[in-house]
Amino acid sequence: xxxxxxxxxxxxxxxxxxxxxxxxxxxxxxxxxxxxxxxxxxxxxxxxxxxxxxxxxxxxxxxxxxxxxxxxxxxxxxxxxxxxxxxxxxxxxxxxxxxxxxxxxxxxxxxxxxxxxxxxxxxxxxxxxxxxxxxxxxxxxxxxxxxxxxxxx
Amino acid sequence: xxxxxxxxxxxxxxxxxxxxxxxxxxxxxxxxxxxxxxxxxxxxxxxxxxxxxxxxxxxxxxxxxxxxxxxxxxxxxxxxxxxxxxxxxxxxxxxxxxxxxxxxxxxxxxxxxxxxxxxxxxxxxxxxxxxxxxxxxxxxxxxxxxxxxxxx
Amino acid sequence: xxxxxxxxxxxxxxxxxxxxxxxxxxxxxxxxxxxxxxxxxxxxxxxxxxxxxxxxxxxxxxxxxxxxxxxxxxxxxxxxxxxxxxxxxxxxxxxxxxxxxxxxxxxxxxxxxxxxxx
Numbered sequence: 001x002x003x004x005x006x007x008x009x010x011x012x013x014x015x016x017x018x019x020x021x022x023x024x025x026x027x028x029x030x031x032x033x034x035x036x037x038x039x040x041x042x043x044x045x046x047x048x049x050x051x052x053x054x055x056x057x058x059x060x061x062x063x064x065x066x067x068x069x070x071x072x073x074x075x076x077x078x079x080x081x082x083x084x085x086x087x088x089x090x091x092x093x094x095x096x097x098x099x100x101x102x103x104x105x106x107x108x109x110x111x112x113x114x115x116x117x118x119x120x121x122x123x124x125x126x127x128x129x130x131x132x133x134x135x136x137x138x139x140x141x142x143x144x145x146x147x148x149x150x151x152x153x
Numbered sequence: 154x155x156x157x158x159x160x161x162x163x164x165x166x167x168x169x170x171x172x173x174x175x176x177x178x179x180x181x182x183x184x185x186x187x188x189x190x191x192x193x194x195x196x197x198x199x200x201x202x203x204x205x206x207x208x209x210x211x212x213x214x215x216x217x218x219x220x221x222x223x224x225x226x227x228x229x230x231x232x233x234x235x236x237x238x239x240x241x242x243x244x245x246x247x248x249x250x251x252x253x254x255x256x257x258x259x260x261x262x263x264x265x266x267x268x269x270x271x272x273x274x275x276x277x278x279x280x281x282x283x284x285x286x287x288x289x290x291x292x293x294x295x296x297x298x299x300x301x302x303x304x305x
Numbered sequence: 306x307x308x309x310x311x312x313x314x315x316x317x318x319x320x321x322x323x324x325x326x327x328x329x330x331x332x333x334x335x336x337x338x339x340x341x342x343x344x345x346x347x348x349x350x351x352x353x354x355x356x357x358x359x360x361x362x363x364x365x366x367x368x369x370x371x372x373x374x375x376x377x378x379x380x381x382x383x384x385x386x387x388x389x390x391x392x393x394x395x396x397x398x399x400x401x402x403x404x405x406x407x408x409x410x411x412x413x414x415x416x417x418x419x420x421x422x423x
Contacts, residue, residue, distance in 0.1 A: 007296050014292075018171045038205040041198075053190050066372065070351035073369050090420025097340065097413045100375055101406050104332025104382060107325040108402040115318055115325075127403040131410070144163055148156045148303030 002071040002152040009064040013140050016057040023050040024133040027126055051113035054132070055106055062103055068152060069096070076150045088149055095142045102135040155223050159304045162216040166292050169209040176202040177285030180278050199281075203265035206284070207258055214255055220304060221248075228302045240301055247294040254287035323391035326402050332382035333409035339374045341416065346373040 025039075026047040034040035072092070080089040109132055112125035178195040224244075232241050257280055264277040338344070345368075347356050352366025360368065 003297065003300055006300055007293060010296050011293075014167050014170060017167065036201075038208075041201055041205075049190075049193060066375070069371065070349070070369065073367055074351050078367070084423070086420045086423040090417050093420065094413060094417045096371055097336075097417070098410065100336050100371075100378065101333050101409055101413070103375070104336060104378065105329055105403075105406050107386075108329035108406075111322060111325040111329075112402075115321055121399050124399045124402055127400075127407075131403055131407055135410075141160065144160050145156055147299055148159055149305050151300030151303060 002068055005064055005068045006147075006152050009061060009068060010143075012057055012061040012064060013136070013143070016054065016061055017136055017140055019050045019054050019057060020129070020133045020136050023047045023054065024129050027129055048113055051110060055110050058102060058106060058132075058136070062099055065099060071152045075153055076146065079150045085149065088146060091142045092146055095139045095146075098135045099139055102132055102139075105132055105135075155220060155304045158216060158220050159299070162213060162220060163295070165209055165213040165216060166288070166295070169206065169213050170288055170292055172202050172205050172209060173281070173285045173288050176206065177281050180274075180281050200265050200270065203262055207262055210254070210258060210284075210288075214251060217251065223304050227304065228298065231302050237301065240298060243294045244298055247291050247298075250287045250290055254284050257284055319395070320391050323389065323394040324386040326394060326397065326399065327389045328382040328386040329402050330405050331385040332378050333406045335381045336374055336378040337409050337412060339377060343370065344377075345370040346377050348373070 022042060022045045025043040026045045029043050077089055077092070080086070080092075105128060108124075109128045112121050112128055175194065175197045176199050178191075179197045179199045182192075182195045229241060229244070232238070261280045261284055264273055264280055268277070270277075347358050348360065348368040348370055349356050349372055350361060350365040350368055355361075355365070357365075
C-alpha cells in the first residue's frame with residue numbers, strides 16, 4: 001500500500017512541478033516569449049490560470065506525503081542512520097520543513113493570484129510564487145534521491 | 154554519481170511526460186472553448202510539441218541506456234535474489250516498450266511535421282497515443298523499480 | 306476577539322487580504338518555534354499506530370511530532386487570521402508575506418546543518 005501511495009505522491013508531484021514551473025517561468029520572463037521554441041512555449045502560458053491547480057495539487061501531495069511519512073520514519077530513516085547517511089537524513093528533515101512552510105505560504109500565494117483587488121501586488125506575487133516553486137523542486141529532488149537510497153516497502 | 158544520472162533521467166522523463174501528455178490529449182480533443190483545467194491542458198498547439206517530444210525522448214532514452222548496466226549489476230540481481238521476478242518482468246516490458254516507441258519516433262514526427270493536420274488524423278492519434286502510453290508506463294514502472302531498489 | 310467596528314468598516318477583499326496575509330505570516334513563525342524547541346502537542350508512534358500526549362517507552366518505536374507541528378501551526382495561524390483586526394494589517398507591508406517564509410527557509414537550512422556534524 002505504501003508503494004501505491006508513494007507512486008501517486010510522485011505522479012501528483014510531477015503534475016505540480018509542471019504547473020508551478022510553467023507559472024514561474026511565465027511570471028519571471030522579462031521579454032515576450034519566442035513562440036516557436038520549446039522554452040518559449042513553456043513560458044508562453046496564462047500564469048494566473050495555474051493558481052487553483054497549484055494550490056489543490058500542493059494540498060493533495062502534502063497529504064499523501066504526510067500519510068507515507070510514517071513508513072519512512074519506520075523503515076528508511078533507521079536505515080539511513082545505521083548506514084551513517086546523515087546528510088541524506090538531514091536532507092529529508094529540510095524537505096519536511098519546507099513542505100510545511102509551503103503549506104503555510106499557500107494562502108498568501110492564492111491571495112496574490114486570485115484576489116481581484118490585489119492586482120497591484122505583482123512583486124509579492126513574483127516572490128511568493130518563486131519561493132513555492134523552490135520548495136516544490138527541492139522536495140521533489142530530495143525525495144527522488146532518498147528513494148534511490150532506500151525505497152518504501 | 155549514478156544517482157545523479159538517474160535523477161537527471163527522471164527529470165527528462167518528467168518533461169517528456171508533460172509534453173507528450175499535452176499533445177496526446179490535444180489530438181483527441183474536439184474544438185471547443187477551454188474553460189476547465191483539463192480543457193486548458195488539452196487546448197494546446199499539438200504540432201508545436203513534436204520536435205520537443207522527439208528530442209526529449211532521445212535524451213531520456215540515452216540516459217536510460219547509460220544507467221542500464223548498473224541496473225543489471227546492482228538492481229536486477231538483487232531483485233532475483235529476493236525472489237521478485239515479477240518486478241524484473243515489469244522492467245523487461247519497460248525496456249521493450251522503450252524500444253518500440255523509439256522505433257515509432259520517425260513515423261510520429263512525419264505525421265506531425267510533414268503531413269497536413271487535416272489528413273491522416275487517425276494515424277496521428279494512434280501513433281501519439283502509443284508513445285504517450287509508453288512514456289507513462291515507463292515512468293510508473295521505473296518509479297516502482299526505483300522504490301524497490303534504487304541506484305546509488 | 307475581532308474588533309466588530311473594524312470588521313464592518315472594511316471591504317470583503319480587505320478582510321480577505323488581512324486574514325490570508327496574517328495566516329501566512331504567523332504559520333512559519335510558529336512552525337519554526339515549534340520544531341526548534343521540539344515542542345510537541347502529541348506524539349505519533351507509527352510502529353504501534355497510536356497517538357500519545359506523553360513520551361512512551363522505547364518499545365513503542367520511534368515517535369513522530371511532525372503532525373503535531375502542522376496542526377498547531379495551522380490552528381495558531383487560523384486563530385490569528387480570525388482575530389487580528391484588518392485595520393492593524395492595513396498598513397502592513399505586503400512583502401512580509403514572502404520575506405518571513407524566506408527567512409524561515411534560510412533558518413531551516415542553517416539549523417539542519419547540524420546533520421553535517423554527525
